[in-house]
Amino acid sequence: LPDTFVHEIQLRIRYGETDQMGTFYNAAALDWFECGRTEALRAAGMAYREMESRGVMLPVVEANVKYLGKASYDDLLTIRTTLHRPQGVRIRCDERITIAGTDTPIVTGFTLHAIVDARGRPIRPPTWMLEGLHFGEAG
Amino acid sequence: LPDTFVHEIQLRIRYGETDQMGTFYNAAALDWFECGRTEALRAAGMAYREMESRGVMLPVVEANVKYLGKASYDDLLTIRTTLHRPQGVRIRCDERITIAGTDTPIVTGFTLHAIVDARGRPIRPPTWMLEGLHFGEAG
């Protein structure tokens, strides 16, 4: 069974995501990571909104971002998200952002998520979630 | 009884609120309006979070912003909020933003808010809310 699921999306840098330094503002990377993993989860078989509606949330417990290059308003970005099979009560997403059509990353990083129930208590991923995500049983 | 309550706060423009045009991004004005009215409501006698905890919310139903001048990262702004006495099921906040120490507005505008209960149904302001806000009975 596969241990990761990889998905790519493209999005354009919004004007409001730029700053006076002439590149994107650093916090925008976390917004883009969120866009990437939302679509990766959907493509893997279970939209995050469906998880939430069934009582499972994935709050971010750690985020790491490396800023490797500049990008401007209206640049088309490719965001490649790698979902990892849940480990215990955690799930990790690796992110790599390039300007579309190039292979030079401008941002790399990851987010680490707790898997929690509606009360915020850490849980192991329910079977329906693992099956939905095409990751099989948890290790 | 007074029909308006006026309150001023100061805040600095954040780096992420600038854009590549060398001024603040237009949507930031709505964030600043929200900061202004949060503090105006608190100063008038009832913090908005307390209203929400008692089941009354004030969603924005209309916002208008006029952009009259530029401002940069780290500029200190004065935000003057004028709360109007609720009219029926609505309450209006006028906003005027200057660079602190000047009297030339860089932004003016208003937000108009519905007064709604926890289910989102329009209501006339409860007595506790009017008394808390020092506006007396509704007209």
Added chain:
Amino acid sequence: LPDTFVHEIQLRIRYGETDQMGTFYNAAALDWFECGRTEALRAAGMAYREMESRGVMLPVVEANVKYLGKASYDDLLTIRTTLHRPQGVRIRCDERITIAGTDTPIVTGFTLHAIVDARGRPIRPPTWMLEGLHFGEAG
């Protein structure tokens, strides 16, 4: 010659655009307006980044937003932008946002833009801009 150019895009509500009231935060509407007009200008024949690189900017001088309904994280929105032929030193964009597949607007509004040169001085739109936008000569 046509006086308006109409264009539609779709985008999903980001998690960071929601707020604790269970709908989108009001300032997000201005971000979506910007996304809509960026794509409308491109579709009309001249990307805004190209205008900026040729020394013409369109700063927002007024924005008006009416909030008519709720929407949630991950909802797919249709943003319909109507560009108006420039009038003097101004250009106006009307915006209408629906949840995709419905015809009930959740947000309507407009932005009014100055047409300015690199020094920020109001100008009438250059011929290359009007021709690029397929609006012919200014009225």
Added chain:
Amino acid sequence: LPDTFVHEIQLRIRYGETDQMGTFYNAAALDWFECGRTEALRAAGMAYREMESRGVMLPVVEANVKYLGKASYDDLLTIRTTLHRPQGVRIRCDERITIAGTDTPIVTGFTLHAIVDARGRPIRPPTWMLEGLHFGEAG
């Protein structure tokens, strides 16, 4: 000579910084880090805007955030920033955020910054910058 400079500020969580999970949205932490280091640099003796005006910029090259607790709209936060003496062409800021009046961090993390000139080339910190920041000569 001291190797670090520690400074604290307080700010309130904005409504737009909350999300539908009932806490702050994860990217807001990077905005707060920026607020913290802006005020720490000013308190240390040299505002960041002054550095930029003299041709030195500090773009973020890495950010790390650990999310340890929840916080709500209108909560008053204490942001404690620890500036480290520049090392070579880098400067590091550690951040620790608590709800004011408590000692339990809800966010910890750091940002690592390149020191660059106006063309974006890495440089060792100029003497005026080190003297301004009260860190003495670079190691």
